[in-house]
Amino acid sequence: MTRYILSRIGQALLVLWAAFTLSFLLLQAMPGDAVLIKFLNPDYGLSPEQIQAIREAYAVDGTLLTQYLKTLANFLKGDFGYSIQAGVPVSAQLAVNLPPTLMLAALGFAAAVGLAVLIAALSSLAPFAWLRNLVQSIPSLFVSVPVFWLGIMLIQIFSFRLKLVSVINPGPWESLVLPVATLSVPIAAPLAQILIRSIDEIRTRPFIAVAVAKGATQRRILWRHVAGNAILPALTIAGVLFGELIAGAVVTETVFGLNGIGVLTEKAVGNQDLSVLQAVVVISAAAFVTINLLVDLLYPILDPRLRTPSGATA
Amino acid sequence: MTLRKHLLAPVFALAAAVSLSAIAAAADTPVQGGTLVYLEQQAHTNLYPPAGGFYPNGGILNQITDKLTYQNPQTLEIEPWLAQSWEVNADATQYTFKLRPGVTFSDGSPLDAAAVAKNFDIFGLGDKTLKYPVSEVVNNYDRSEVIDPLTVKFYFKKPSPGFLQGTAVIGSGLVSLKTLALPFDQLGDATKIIGSGPFVVASETLGKELTLKARPDYNWGPAKFEHQGRAYLDGIKYIVTGEDSVRIGALLAGQADFIRQVQAYDEPQVEGQGFKIYAPSTRGVNNSIVFRPDNQLVADVRVRKALSLATNRKEIVSTLFSKNYPVATSVIASTAIGYKDHSADLGFDLDKARQLLDEAGYVAGPDGTRAKDGKKLVLTAYESLPQPQNRATLQLIAQQWAKVGVKLNVLAGDAGSRTVDDLDPQKTSVSPAMVGRADPDVIKSQFYPKNRDALRQKGGGSDKIQSFVDDKLNGILEEIASQPDKQKRLQAVADAQAYLLEQAYAIPIFEEPQAFAGAPYVKGIAFEAVGRPSFYNVWLAK
Numbered sequence: 001m002t003r004y005i006l007s008r009i010g011q012a013l014l015v016l017w018a019a020f021t022l023s024f025l026l027l028q029a030m031p032g033d034a035v036l037i038k039f040l041n042p043d044y045g046l047s048p049e050q051i052q053a054i055r056e057a058y059a060v061d062g063t064l065l066t067q068y069l070k071t072l073a074n075f076l077k078g079d080f081g082y083s084i085q086a087g088v089p090v091s092a093q094l095a096v097n098l099p100p101t102l103m104l105a106a107l108g109f110a111a112a113v114g115l116a117v118l119i120a121a122l123s124s125l126a127p128f129a130w131l132r133n134l135v136q137s138i139p140s141l142f143v144s145v146p147v148f149w150l151g152i153m154l155i156q157i158f159s160f161r162l163k164l165v166s167v168i169n170p171g172p173w174e175s176l177v178l179p180v181a182t183l184s185v186p187i188a189a190p191l192a193q194i195l196i197r198s199i200d201e202i203r204t205r206p207f208i209a210v211a212v213a214k215g216a217t218q219r220r221i222l223w224r225h226v227a228g229n230a231i232l233p234a235l236t237i238a239g240v241l242f243g244e245l246i247a248g249a250v251v252t253e254t255v256f257g258l259n260g261i262g263v264l265t266e267k268a269v270g271n272q273d274l275s276v277l278q279a280v281v282v283i284s285a286a287a288f289v290t291i292n293l294l295v296d297l298l299y300p301i302l303d304p305r306l307r308t309p310s311g312a313t314a
Numbered sequence: 315m316t317l318r319k320h321l322l323a324p325v326f327a328l329a330a331a332v333s334l335s336a337i338a339a340a341a342d343t344p345v346q347g348g349t350l351v352y353l354e355q356q357a358h359t360n361l362y363p364p365a366g367g368f369y370p371n372g373g374i375l376n377q378i379t380d381k382l383t384y385q386n387p388q389t390l391e392i393e394p395w396l397a398q399s400w401e402v403n404a405d406a407t408q409y410t411f412k413l414r415p416g417v418t419f420s421d422g423s424p425l426d427a428a429a430v431a432k433n434f435d436i437f438g439l440g441d442k443t444l445k446y447p448v449s450e451v452v453n454n455y456d457r458s459e460v461i462d463p464l465t466v467k468f469y470f471k472k473p474s475p476g477f478l479q480g481t482a483v484i485g486s487g488l489v490s491l492k493t494l495a496l497p498f499d500q501l502g503d504a505t506k507i508i509g510s511g512p513f514v515v516a517s518e519t520l521g522k523e524l525t526l527k528a529r530p531d532y533n534w535g536p537a538k539f540e541h542q543g544r545a546y547l548d549g550i551k552y553i554v555t556g557e558d559s560v561r562i563g564a565l566l567a568g569q570a571d572f573i574r575q576v577q578a579y580d581e582p583q584v585e586g587q588g589f590k591i592y593a594p595s596t597r598g599v600n601n602s603i604v605f606r607p608d609n610q611l612v613a614d615v616r617v618r619k620a621l622s623l624a625t626n627r628k629e630i631v632s633t634l635f636s637k638n639y640p641v642a643t644s645v646i647a648s649t650a651i652g653y654k655d656h657s658a659d660l661g662f663d664l665d666k667a668r669q670l671l672d673e674a675g676y677v678a679g680p681d682g683t684r685a686k687d688g689k690k691l692v693l694t695a696y697e698s699l700p701q702p703q704n705r706a707t708l709q710l711i712a713q714q715w716a717k718v719g720v721k722l723n724v725l726a727g728d729a730g731s732r733t734v735d736d737l738d739p740q741k742t743s744v745s746p747a748m749v750g751r752a753d754p755d756v757i758k759s760q761f762y763p764k765n766r767d768a769l770r771q772k773g774g775g776s777d778k779i780q781s782f783v784d785d786k787l788n789g790i791l792e793e794i795a796s797q798p799d800k801q802k803r804l805q806a807v808a809d810a811q812a813y814l815l816e817q818a819y820a821i822p823i824f825e826e827p828q829a830f831a832g833a834p835y836v837k838g839i840a841f842e843a844v845g846r847p848s849f850y851n852v853w854l855a856k
Binding site for chain 1: 440501520522554556560563729735736775
């Protein structure tokens with residue numbers, strides 16, 4: 001087990017390095033650079049000579065390799081560089097933007113799981129066939145709703161019309177209610193769909209027929225016999241959904257005017273703020289790798305069949 | 315008894331009248347207190363004062379910094395502020411300012427001649443080691459001299475008649491020596507910007523929120539203001555809210571007091587509910603389309619004229635904008651200094667346009683697009699994000715030009731491609747453009763190759779230019795920037811407008827305002843000459 005974990009961590013570091021290198025190369029290949037974009041902005045009204053002087057001051061010029069090595073060395077030291085557009089160090093931006101996004105993502109994900117389980121449970125426990133069918137179509141509806149539209153609708157209805165929550169200047173918890181609701185919907189949809197499908201599949205298995213024959217109730221069958229088996233595919237998809245969570249956060253944060261990694265990324269992309277993008281890519285990759293590692297480690301705990309030593313290959 | 319009643323009646327009436335007028339007066343008398351919630355569309359960037367041209371920066375700097383002089387937004391005259399008086403020599407190469415005594419920065423240090431001298435040394439010359447760029451409004455700067463603690467003198471290498479107005483603009487806000495000792499890199503942190511203004515930065519959440527609080531000992535408003543003491547508001551809270559519908563919804567729902575950037579199509583909704591639209595003019599070069607004549611397709615003046623004639627400004631304004639966006643009648647706004655009415659030269663005439671294109675040798679091909687020697691008249695422009703509904707404007711212009719057989723491709727593109735391609739006339743033959751500044755220098759800023767170089771001339775900002783250069787135009791522009799005689803300078807501004815339109819280098823479309831909206835109880839909103847809000851006189855009647 002220790003060897004397995006160590007090899008997985010080694011792989012994770014390799015993935016991080018690859019993410020760093022690839023993103024560095026791709027970002028360098030883009031036309032223009034952040035200094036040019038910021039200072040050619042007519043609002044500054046700078047002459048070409050002045051812009052050249054600034055470029056030299058920021059040392060944007062230099063060979064690709066020296067820039068790569070310098071950036072990599074700085075990253076290893078924990079120095080993420082300087083955001084040319086915002087005029088502050090990237091670490092200062094991360095300090096402000098990372099915690100709210102983690103909070104939003106964690107709560108959004110928890111709400112999505114709750115919502116998905118509720119939908120899945122209703123879809124197999126609801127009393128009438130037509131109701132079960134209706135519930136089963138909810139995930140498709142959820143997946144089709146554009147996040148920005150949902151966010152704006154929730155704001156218009158709950159904040160501007162009913163005045164239940166304030167969007168501008170809200171309290172710490174008040175500020176999370178609508179964004180979490182918005183973010184959870186597109187995440188809940190695929191989770192619920194996978195859950196419903198695996199529940200349906202497991203229901204056709206012989207051991208369920210045995211349980212039914214023994215006289216177990218629908219509810220008991222669902223929770224005791226089906227749920228444990230149906231959760232594995234959902235767990236796999238949950239790891240992958242992390243990417244969705246980041247994409248959802250970009251839109252949610254923009255619509256609600258929250259600060260966070262999503263908005264930071266969106267602005268950095270627009271302004272080619274390479275240091276920021278580089279940091280975001282590496283942090284996202286790290287989060288992705290960690291979550292998938294956790295998911296893999298959870299499998300053997302949830303499913304005894306995976307606990308054999310031969311199962312410990314990646 | 316009855317007598318007394320009769321006698322008293324007028325007394326009561328009088329008393330009632332007095333108390334009524336007292337109430338009326340109370341409704342107009344500023345009340346102190348309250349925090350203004352201001353929704354910004356974008357986060358501020360670097361708050362080095364010369365970077366105040368960017369509206370989110372200017373909206374903050376205008377509250378926390380003061381300037382040497384105040385430009386009256388109505389008359390555009392330059393009035394005393396931190397400078398009580400000034401002298402300019404005959405050829406505008408030496409400026410002497412006498413400062414108001416007793417002014418301090420919010421860190422307690424005095425705003426004296428030494429501080430002012432240091433500010434303008436940096437604005438005029440930049441600082442390579444601290445990475446400070448030069449200010450756009452300070453031209454030909456040579457050096458400063460501290461004559462006594464309250465007198466400072468500036469020397470210029472060449473006549474700089476625009477400098478006096480340059481001391482009044484947002485980019486010339488004065489900051490403490492402590493701020494200027496920091497490298498440029500660190501000025502993205504608003505708490506480090508120490509000015510002498512009526513408000514000071516209390517706290518900031520990067521990219522999201524900024525809180526200003528009133529400075530209790532402030533006592534140096536512009537000399538002609540009745541109000542001199544501290545601001546009426548206790549504070550201002552800036553909240554970055556990027557989404558248009560959320561900004562407007564929050565204002566109408568009472569969650570915010572004042573917002574920036576209201577699109578024309580949202581105006582009726584705001585006004586319909588008794589809220590107020592503020593659309594101060596930016597008083598500079600109008601929202602326009604400019605040509606890059608280095609590209610052969612638009613090198614012929616007849617082609618440019620034809621496209622000007624094919625542009626229907628009235629349709630653009632009535633389709634996309636509102637009464638706050640007046641149709642352009644010259645290169646610069648009708649409220650700009652030195653404006654001359656050229657509406658006669660800015661007609662809409664499709665027949666004439668077609669005729670000119672025929673004369674220029676462009677004939678319609680099978681797909682309707684004109685071509686000459688096998689080269690199709692297909693032009694390309696990138697949309698300009700800061701300008702209101704620019705994409706829609708360009709698309710409408712593309713439809714209008716299509717009627718005379720010219721195709722205009724409108725590209726969005728990422729910031730990098732846009733910035734790089736914009737330097738190459740072969741890739742962007744036309745471009746949207748505008749600049750705001752209430753001084754005749756603005757027209758030079760826009761078109762002079764060493765400044766914004768809107769036409770992309772050889773020797774200007776781009777190394778991709780093969781041959782295009784217009785010495786006559788540049789001569790007129792240099793005259794604007796360096797002619798110390800006021801009348802001759804205004805004549806040069808008139809000449810520049812006439813020449814730019816005669817050559818059809820630019821197609822002015824409308825006079826661009828900055829659009830804000832405020833709640834009905836927000837009183838005393840003022841704007842500097844180029845449309846940045848000032849909250850010094852603002853109070854909340856609620």
